[in-house]
Amino acid sequence: MGVLVLLSIALLTVYFRESAGGPLHRTQGVGAAILRPFEVGTERIARPFRDTYGYFHGLAVARSQNGRLRAEAEHYRQLYIQNATAAHDNVQLRRLLNYEQGPSFPADYQPVNTRVLAGPPSQFEQQIVVAAGSKQGIHRYDPVVTPGGLVGDVTKVFSNVARVTLLTDDQSAVGAMNLRGASGLVRHGASPTGGTLILDQVTKDQVVYRGDRVLTQGSLAGGLPSIYPRGIPIGTVTHVGQSDVGLYKDIQVSPFVDFSSLESVIVLVPKVRSAQLP
């Protein structure tokens, strides 16, 4: 037992200290490639059970969802008509101004649709493993989304697999804004399992209301370019408050993405890569 404990500590220490291209990281990449077919197989065997659970769970909440979605559909139908006119005007005006802008979402990105192989290993690490890697053109820091909204970014890449750090991880933070011009930093809230995020560093003079949509800001932060393009949906503001002593507003955001049931995600690979992040 002593030998195995020492071996574990040695592995832990070397892995922790070496660079991402070190021998243990490379060995882990080879191991992950070997395990990949087993993971895919297990996932396929488990899928019917998960689908059955999802079906019955969906039935249980369908009635309440139906009423809410009908009301939302009506609201969005009206918004669509207004926005279509505004978007048309926007394109015309940009053309007249010869307006230059950075990479836009989703036009300047190539989507890589991929399956989620492994869920978050524990409460400490809100990270998942996806079945696509450098062979599919994925690089570190590429944004990851679902049709619902932002999921996180790629933090480790091997040839056929990659690790994605979710927005609910302690290490994640995203420059975000609402459509009223208020901007801040979205990071995980009190309970990663509950999926609540907070919009931090929003000064008291900025306007944020409950129900506001929160999107990625896509602008420069701290001298580094944002890894997320502008306009990826993140969530809806569910609570806004402020205290006399706090510098910033207290804002809670409910994410559009259900982080507890991610089965497949889309990695956004830039069509043209700009400056390399460290």
Place this chain on the structure above:
Amino acid sequence: MAADAVKAGAILFVAALVQVTVLNRLVILGGGPDLLLLALVGVSLLRGSVFGAAGGFCAGLVVDTADLGTLGLTSLVLTVAGYWIGRYGETTGRDRVHAPFVSVAVVTVLASFGELLLHFMIGDHVSARLVLLDALFPSILLNLALTAPVYALCRRLLRPPELAELATEVRLLG
């Protein structure tokens, strides 16, 4: 002995894969079941500390490789867990009906503390409230609910040792 090692290895390998690909995504009441820990308890109780420590080490490596986590972290926790459950399995206490349940409850708590400590030591941001208050009790309950079927399966695949093999076992009083 070799056949037992293969069977134990297969049990732990399958449990590790199911844990990584399926159960890690399952959050019930804030916690989640740990099938790998349950399988390790079964193997360790039935085959002792050497099997427990070696099985825990290898299963931990599989988990750390599959989820691209910090190599050695899960191995360390599971090696210690497997060894200590195995030591309990080498006593006469193993034959008591509640042995697997007690082992699972205790090892779930200790593994959570161990992981929390290791993550803290390598500089990860960890929330003790989340791990020890929000997630721990649901995880214990879920693990206890799964203990009986998983232990029964392990017992079926790894037959309990013969009386002659227990000559050196420790008698547990009380």
